[in-house]
Amino acid sequence: MSRRPHEPKSDRTETPATPQPLQDNAGKIKIKMPKLSSKQLYAVIIGVLFFGSTAAYAFFSSPTAQAQPNVPDHVSQAAGSLQDSNVGPLGGIHEHFRIAVTLDGVPIDFSRARYQLRDQRFHFEDGDGVTGHMHATGITLGYVFSTLGMKLDSTCFVLDGGREFCSDGTKRLEMFVNGRVNAEFEKYAPKAAGTDTQMDDIVITYG
Incomplete structure (x- = not known):
């Protein structure tokens, strides 16, 4: 059996393929969202409510948000x-x-x-x-x-x-x-x- 001659090692480094977004049959891009556990989802909801209520309190308690009397x-x-x-x-x-x-x-x-x-x-x-x-x-x-x-x-x-x-x-x-x-x-x-x-x-x- 004949042997192939030894091929020299290439200096080129292969670039890993970039993941492509999933597409459906109609060609629309589908973004795959990570799945959250019930505990993680609960923590996200609590965080949104906390920061929202904090921002609302800061606004309505500021002097500029205080209602001024209506003087004719x-x-x-x-x-x-x-x-x-x-x-x-x-x-x-x-x-x-x-x-x-x-x-x-x-x-x-x-x-x-x-x-x-x-x-x-x-x-x-x-x-x-x-x-x-x-x-x-x-x-x-x-x-x-x-x-x-x-x-x-x-x-x-x-x-x-x-x-x-x-x-x-x-x-x-x-x-x-x-x-x-x-x-x-x-x-x-x-x-x-x-x-x-x-x-x-x-x-x-x-x-």
Whole structure:
């Protein structure tokens, strides 16, 4: 039997074939997904829920996501409005005062939901329409009423719906602080009346 002559060893290195995607009879590419065990699938679902809830909490707890009170145009430039630069940062204080407003013999019910928790720095809360809560320094009655969409000055009280109650020849707008006449109106800054436990009692009347 004849032997083949010894062939010299080639220096070429064979490149392994690249796996090709599976194709069906129609020529469409089919991606073969790895199979997950029930435990692995459960871990993936828990991970997605965790990161999703964390991202949602971070967004809704950010200051930019906080809802801002809707102040009508007719009070947007009022003294003591929400843009008042004299109002300090949130959390500077936590003080209270009592207030009552009666217009033409009809009291304003600040316990209504539309007047509750309208602003972070000042608000009524827990269905109480008498006790005002202040969480910043420099808050005036002008600021207080602007958070409710209202306006107060020395001659007029304007409700959130736009109705005006202005002093004229027959009716007057008056304000009393701790039983005494006070003419500061929107510029008045509520405060403790002499002691840490006694709050200002503010009464505003028109008629």
